[in-house]
Amino acid sequence: SRWEEVQDCVGYQAHMAGLFGLPTRFIMLNDACAAPTFSVGEPGPNANIPREIQVANESMARNHPSGPTPLSKHLRQMRKFIINISPMLQREGKTITVVLATEGLPTDEHGNHNPAIVQQFVADLRALEGLPVWVVIRLCTDDEKVFDFYNTTDAQLKLPYDVLDDFFGEAMEVYLRNPWLTYGLPLHRFREMGLRVNVLDKIDEQALSLLELRDLCFLLFGPPQPLPDPTVDMQGFFNAIQSLMSREKQQWNPITKTVTPWIDLNRLYRTYVAPSAPVPPSQQPHQYATPPPPPQTYYSQPQQTNQHHPGATFSHSQRPPQ
Incomplete structure (x- = not known):
């Protein structure tokens, strides 16, 4: 279900927060939820990361889909928090990533949705402009109206802002623009956690240029x-990529439903060099050993649900890419 998808996402992000020491706070959108707030990796005398990860997983297991989507209320609270720590963030060259995981349009605390509430939500997002913050909207729905709303909102903001579908939906978007790339789960998880790398923002929006291709590799x-540099030495670039891929495990490909290399060299060659030609024989990809299939719990196609879930929002600080 979509809620299980959110639980899986939060569990992974909690684990990564503990592993990399990223202070992360998880806030349920509805105060009536069991354990509406919990965190991993925040400094303090009682810090205990293994226990914090356990609490995160237990808290998500106790919650169930219900309630409205009062996004504006939480955006205003987060803005106050970010303003308070902005001097420290700027001094240390860090940013806050705010991830809103939701399936619905913004409402008030009573579940009402109308133009005034929408305008307030956009205004609260706009109020984050100028702060060291990056916003990711992680949608957990198949409702096209919801997707259209959040994607349209992007055009109204001067704010680092990204909208993500689930793993399968994003994989299809990437395939339509860059079909030579296997959109593996690690890429999706990095985008979910707000990893700010320019090329990751583009892989589902446009065909990558040769230099962007090099950045991705x-x-x-x-x-x-x-x-x-593939604009100067395409043969050398292909040789280097082939050598590097020979050391990599294959990734589960949600488009083909099989494991495949990160990059299909034949398709890459046809895309950037010769549309009807395969990679020259000396450049054919190595044969890769097939790893065991990925856990079925995440990769089974989520079923559509009409339930409202409380959603989750989480944030962490990170250094901007050099």
Whole structure:
């Protein structure tokens, strides 16, 4: 279900917060929820990350879909919090990532939705402009009206802002624009947590340029030395990518429902070099060992649900990319 999808997302982000020491606060959108607020990795004398992760998972297990979507109320509270710590964030070169996980349009505390409430929500988002903040809207719905609303809101803001579908929905968006790329779960999780890398913002919006392709490969493979410039040495670039991929595990591909390499070199070559030609024989990809299939709990296609869930919002601080 969609709520299980949110539970899985929060569980992963809680684990990552503990692993990387990212102070993260989780806030249920409805105060009536069991354990409406919990955190992982926040400093303090009683900090206990393993216990905090356990509490996060138990809190999500105790909650169930219900209630309205009072997003504006929480945005105003978060704005006050961010303003209070902005001097520290700016001094340390950090930002706050605010992730709103929801399936619905903004409402008030009573579940009312009308133009005035929408205007207030947009105004509260706009009030974050100029602060060291990055906003991710993680949608948990198949309702096109909801998608259209949040995507349209993006055009009204001068604010770092991204709208994400679920793993399968985003994979399809990426496939339609960059079909040579396997949209693996690690990429989706990084985008969910608000990792600010320009090329990740573009993979579902446009076909990548050659230099953006190089940036993505550097992110995926972390080579020990710079990759060749594909605008100057395409052959050298393909050689380097082939060598790097030979060391990588294949990823579950939600489009083909199989495990595939991060990059389909034949399709990449046809996209950027010769539309009807395969990769030259010397550049054919290595054969990869097939790893075990991924956990079925996440990868089973979510079923549509008409239930409202309380949603979750979480934030953490991060350094901007160099």
